Amino acid sequence: MTEMILRDAVAKALREALDTDDRTFLMGEDIGAYGGPYAVTRGFLEDYGEDRIRDTPIAEAVFVGAGAGAAMIGMRPIVEVMTINFSLVAIDQIVNHAAKLSYMSDGQLSVPLIIRTVTGGGGQLAATHSQSFENWYASVPGLRVVVPATPQDALGLFRTCRKDNNPIIFAEHSLLYRVRGEVPDEYYEIPLGKARIARPGDDVTIVSYSGMVRVAEEAAEKLDELGISAEVIDLRTLSPLDLDTVVESVKKTNRAVVVEETWKTGGFSGTIASNIQEVAFDELDGPVLRINGPDVPAPYARNIEQAMIPSADWIVESVTYNFGL
Amino acid sequence: MAEQTGNHENGAFERAVRTAAESGTDKPMVSNTKSNKQAPVVDEKPTDSPDLLSMYRRMVLCRALDERIWMLNRQGKAAIMASSQGHEAGQIGSVEALKKGYDQFYIYYRDLAVLLELGLTPTEIIKGFVAKEGEPLSGARQFPTHGAHPEYGIINLSNVVATHIPQGVGAALSAKMKGEDRVVIIYFGDGASSAGDCHEAMNFAAIHKLPVIFFCENNKYAISVPLKNQMAVDSVASRAEGYGMPGIEVDGCDITAVYEATFEAAQRARSGQGPSLIEAQVERYLPHTSDDDDSIYRPPEEIEEAKKRDPLQMLKDLLYSSDTLDEEQEDLINKDARQIVNEATEEAENAPYPATNDFYKHVVGDNPA
Numbered sequence: 001m002t003e004m005i006l007r008d009a010v011a012k013a014l015r016e017a018l019d020t021d022d023r024t025f026l027m028g029e030d031i032g033a034y035g036g037p038y039a040v041t042r043g044f045l046e047d048y049g050e051d052r053i054r055d056t057p058i059a060e061a062v063f064v065g066a067g068a069g070a071a072m073i074g075m076r077p078i079v080e081v082m083t084i085n086f087s088l089v090a091i092d093q094i095v096n097h098a099a100k101l102s103y104m105s106d107g108q109l110s111v112p113l114i115i116r117t118v119t120g121g122g123g124q125l126a127a128t129h130s131q132s133f134e135n136w137y138a139s140v141p142g143l144r145v146v147v148p149a150t151p152q153d154a155l156g157l158f159r160t161c162r163k164d165n166n167p168i169i170f171a172e173h174s175l176l177y178r179v180r181g182e183v184p185d186e187y188y189e190i191p192l193g194k195a196r197i198a199r200p201g202d203d204v205t206i207v208s209y210s211g212m213v214r215v216a217e218e219a220a221e222k223l224d225e226l227g228i229s230a231e232v233i234d235l236r237t238l239s240p241l242d243l244d245t246v247v248e249s250v251k252k253t254n255r256a257v258v259v260e261e262t263w264k265t266g267g268f269s270g271t272i273a274s275n276i277q278e279v280a281f282d283e284l285d286g287p288v289l290r291i292n293g294p295d296v297p298a299p300y301a302r303n304i305e306q307a308m309i310p311s312a313d314w315i316v317e318s319v320t321y322n323f324g325l
Numbered sequence: 326m327a328e329q330t331g332n333h334e335n336g337a338f339e340r341a342v343r344t345a346a347e348s349g350t351d352k353p354m355v356s357n358t359k360s361n362k363q364a365p366v367v368d369e370k371p372t373d374s375p376d377l378l379s380m381y382r383r384m385v386l387c388r389a390l391d392e393r394i395w396m397l398n399r400q401g402k403a404a405i406m407a408s409s410q411g412h413e414a415g416q417i418g419s420v421e422a423l424k425k426g427y428d429q430f431y432i433y434y435r436d437l438a439v440l441l442e443l444g445l446t447p448t449e450i451i452k453g454f455v456a457k458e459g460e461p462l463s464g465a466r467q468f469p470t471h472g473a474h475p476e477y478g479i480i481n482l483s484n485v486v487a488t489h490i491p492q493g494v495g496a497a498l499s500a501k502m503k504g505e506d507r508v509v510i511i512y513f514g515d516g517a518s519s520a521g522d523c524h525e526a527m528n529f530a531a532i533h534k535l536p537v538i539f540f541c542e543n544n545k546y547a548i549s550v551p552l553k554n555q556m557a558v559d560s561v562a563s564r565a566e567g568y569g570m571p572g573i574e575v576d577g578c579d580i581t582a583v584y585e586a587t588f589e590a591a592q593r594a595r596s597g598q599g600p601s602l603i604e605a606q607v608e609r610y611l612p613h614t615s616d617d618d619d620s621i622y623r624p625p626e627e628i629e630e631a632k633k634r635d636p637l638q639m640l641k642d643l644l645y646s647s648d649t650l651d652e653e654q655e656d657l658i659n660k661d662a663r664q665i666v667n668e669a670t671e672e673a674e675n676a677p678y679p680a681t682n683d684f685y686k687h688v689v690g691d692n693p694a
Contacts, residue, residue, distance in 0.1 A: 025502065051502065057532070062491040062525035069495025072480070073429070074694035075502070077495075092522075096485050097492065102690035104482050105473035106464030110690030141688045165693045 002185055007177040009151035010040050010116075013158035014078065018048050021076055021162070025052040027063045028080030028116075037082050038118055038177055060090035064115065068098040068167070071113040076162065081117040084133050084171060098167035099142035110165040114158075119147075119171040120211045120261055121298045122309055130298035130305070132261050134210065135268035137169045138238035144168040144192060145238040149213035151181040153236055156190030164192065173211035193240030197249070201231035204255040204319055207246055207272055209235040212259045212310060219259075219315035226316070228325050238268055246272065247280050254285040255323050259310050264292035286323050291315055375421045375584050378649050381640050382658050384413045384580075387438040388637055389662040390447050393670060394437075394454050394469075398615040402674070403454035405469065406615040409437035411578075411608035414636030415542050416512075417442055418583030419605070423510060423591055429478045429500075431493035431511040432470075434614075435542065436481070439512065440470060443477040447669035457676040464686075465679050475694070487513060487520030490539070494526045497535035497600075508594045510538040510587075516547025518561045527602065531568040534599035538590045541602065542577060544609035549622040562604035570600045577605030578636040608634065 004012075017024045026041065032055035035042030045053045056063040060081055067079040081087045087094065098111045121130030138145040144166050148154040154172070161168045198213055199220050208216040213234045220230040231249050235242065250256045256276050258269035273288040291310045299305050319325060391410050397403040409416065416438035420430070425443055432439050440450060445461070452460040453469040462472025462481070471481050480496070483489055493511035500507040517523055518541055530537045541561045545552045558564065565572025571593070575586040583605055590601035608631040612619035619628075644650035 057525070057528060059525040059529065061488075061522045062494065062529045065488065065491025065522065065526070066495030066498055066529065069492035069497075070499040070502075071495075072492070072694060073475075073496050073499050075499045092485055092488055093491065097483055097488060101473075101482050102687050102692070104463050104467040104471065105687075106462070106466060107687035107690070107692050108473050108475055109480075109482075110693045112690075112693050142690070165690045 001182040003180055004151050004183050005177065006148070006151045006154050006172070006179050006181070007038065007040055009155040009181075009183055010158065010172060011042075013155050014041065014044070015047075016159070017076075017078060017162050018044075018052060023074065023076040024078060024162075025054065025075070026078050026080065027054040027056050027067060029056055029058055029082050031055060031080055036080065038172075038174065040177075041080075060086055061093055064090035065093040065097065067113045067115070068093060068101065068111050071098075071111045071167075072101060072109045076112050078114045078116060081115055083129060083174075084117045084119040085129050085131050087115070087117055087133065087169075094137070094143070094167065094169075095140050099140050102166070103142060111167045112165045113167045114161050114170055115168065116170045116172065118174050120173040120175060121305065122175050122211070124300055124302050124305060125298070126300040127297035132171075132210070134169065134171045134238055135260070135262060135266065135271075138241075138268055138271075142166065143239060146170045146192065146236070147210040147238060148172070148236065149176065149198075149210055149234050151179065152183050153190055153196065153234075155183055156188050157192065157236065159189045160192055171210065175211055176214075179214070190236070192237045193242050194236065195242040195245040196234045196236055197231060197245070198234045199230070199232040201229040201253065203229045203253055203325065204257060204323065205231045205233060205246070205249040205253045206257045206259060206315065207233045207235065207269075208259040209238065210261070212261055215310060215312055216259050216315065218312035219319075222312055222316045223319060226320065226325075228319065230319070241271075243275050243279070246276065250276055250280050251283045254283055255319075256284070257289040257291060257315065257319060259291045259315060261293055261309060263295045264290060265295050267292045289318055289322055291318055375418070375581065377580070377640065378644060380417055380421065380580055381644055381650065382661075383441065384417055384438070384637050384640060385658050386447070386662040386665060387413050387417070387441055389659075389666045390441070390450065390669070391437055393666045394451065395611065395615065397451070397454060397670070403469065403615075404456070406454060407434040407613065408609075408611040408615075409435050410610040411544065411631065411636065412436075412542050413438045414580040414640065415540075415577035415583050415605035415607045418580040419510065419512075419538075419540055419587040419603075422584050422587035423508060426476070426478065428507055428591075429480065429493070429496050429509045431489050431496070431509060432479065432481045433486075433489065433512050433514065433517070434468065434470060434481075434484050435514065436512050437470065440479065443474070443479055445474065445477070445479075447665055448672045451669050451673035452676055455673055456678065457673055458679045459676055460679075487517035487522040489513075490517070490523050490526040491529070494530045494535060494537060497530060497537045498533060501533070501535055506536070506595045508536045508538060508591050510540050512540045512542060514547070515541060515543040515545060515552060515555060515561060516550070517541075518564075519547070519555055527564075527568045527570070527600070530600040531570045534597065536594035536597075537600040538587065538594060539600060539602040540587070541604045542607050543604050544607050546609055546613070546623070548613045548617065549619070560604055562602055565602040568602075570602060572602045572604065574604050574606065577607035578634045578639055580636065580640055607636075608632070610635075
């Protein structure tokens with residue numbers, strides 16, 4: 001095991017891709033000399049050259065669209081959209097095209113394109129730079145949506161993504177880049193569509209992903225102090241989705257909370273909650289709770305922003321109040 | 326300023342006519358047999374001078390097929406159709422200048438002649454319109470004429486205007502990185518030239534000197550919006566200078582002029598000199614699609630005027646004037662085209678509909694290039 005931060009785990013994954021597959025190249029804004037807006041590709045330009053580390057104009061539609069075009073005919077590009085907020089400028093290329101090209105060509109084409117992007121708020125970047133759209137993308141047939149919460153998962157999931165033949169939204173939460181974790185030294189992969197039990201427990205299941213996993217774990221610690229044993233599930237990927245692990249846990253705990261950073265209306269927590277009640281209604285001792293940010297654009301003011309992002313205390317309060325625990 | 330070519334002063338035009346007259350060879354009409362999905366033989370180099378009589382035959386067939394599909398729509402058998410009538414010379418002339426089965430063709434919804442030129446059969450094309458089993462581009466999942474035919478280098482996946490332009494640029498980037506001398510030609514209309522994707526793609530291709538031909542089929546209407554409400558400049562080609570690539574205006578109804586302009590642009594692309602923008606001035610004789618009524622926004626006199634430069638008639642006049650075509654041959658060509666289209670219609674109409682028990686087929690990709 002080696003301890004590393006998530007940023008370095010992603011960088012390691014990217015270097016592996018570049019080292020082992022000459023069809024792979026990176027495209028994105030400021031990934032070259034600057035080393036990436038979040039410093040993930042620092043040193044890459046020197047090591048791999050301009051041909052494979054391509055700085056692009058501020059033009060998401062073309063570098064995502066060109067990535068899809070190159071992927072269709074045999075390359076394995078990895079494009080970096082600076083943040084998921086800006087993916088909206090290229091959303092037509094992602095949703096109308098990359099996601100559907102296999103279907104629309106009757107399976108004659110595949111788009112092995114990884115779209116790396118940064119998601120989440122909490123950094124006082126306000127309304128247009130703090131959003132999480134993984135849930136939107138997860139609703140689109142043909143897209144994979146990968147949302148790692150730990151360095152080990154970031155590396156292991158990325159390795160699997162490289163072998164997949166579909167367009168993938170690989171969303172890295174901005175506040176997780178400096179999170180430390182143990183990463184195995186031997187080669188490993190983590191399959192897409194297999195959730196992780198981040199912490200085992202018996203009384204309540206807390207389902208989360210990406211930046212909210214840490215918050216859920218912190219809540220579990222606090223619940224533990226109150227004598228409540230919480231099981232924390234990290235979904236790891238929203239598409240494909242591992243419902244089995246969630247349902248198995250709920251069968252054991254009989255209570256479920258879904259925690260998600262983004263807006264409640266249309267949130268992915270709704271999909272999880274409805275699936276739980278649909279297949280495990282008789283197992284439940286209460287309603288499936290959804291803890292989401294309120295339906296408000298992210299504010300700049302730190303105190304307001306922090307009040308809007310689900311916290312450990314918020315989860316604890318909700319669990320104890322609603323379940324009478 | 327845009328470079329003006331397409332005049333007949335450089336001799337290539339006369340040479341082409343002469344060659345066609347002297348050779349007396351007729352390339353076989355587009356075969357209507359089923360595509361065997363084999364990659365066509367790569368032309369080592371396109372001919373210096375196109376065989377105009379053969380191109381005339383193909384243009385007649387395309388027109389007849391186009392008219393038939395429009396009729397199938399009016400009969401309620403084909404849900405939607407975007408006619409290529411008036412665009413044929415631009416399409417046939419440009420394909421002729423490229424390497425079939427090697428170069429890549431990112432086309433759009435009005436490119437019926439390109440599909441025929443690259444090897445799709447009339448039966449396969451009609452199957453797309455009537456949504457029948459065995460339609461080769463998308464299995465009848467996507468709009469008619471849309472989907473892909475990798476062996477023929479045909480990519481026509483979307484009909485969200487202009488969105489295929491960045492993808493074509495990506496294909497060119499791939500070709501360049503692999504060290505291939507493959508050219509990617511991207512067809513689009515004047516309407517698409519206003520979209521942001523078009524601008525981003527042209528800028529990107531020029532920065533990286535990618536082997537792209539941006540081929541604008543300017544028929545002067547974006548659905549109902551005339552050119553004057555689409556742009557403040559006189560020509561799409563004039564924008565090329567702003568990207569750092571040549572812009573060429575060409576009479577898109579003049580098949581030889583289109584051939585020459587495309588051939589030059591392809592040579593430039595193949596030799597690493599980067600992209601070009603060709604603006605082919607074509608005409609649109611029918612409404613935008615079969616769902617549109619152009620009488621609301623287009624005066625009939627304007628269409629009558631446009632028909633004076635019907636590419637089919639222009640080529641026919643040329644062939645008559647050089648004694649390459651006579652009435653007897655013309656009748657025969659028309660008769661052949663009708664017969665091919667009749668047979669194709671019958672075959673397509675008699676084909677079964679696609680199965681409905683495989684909704685999820687190919688939603689997840691499993692066939693990387």
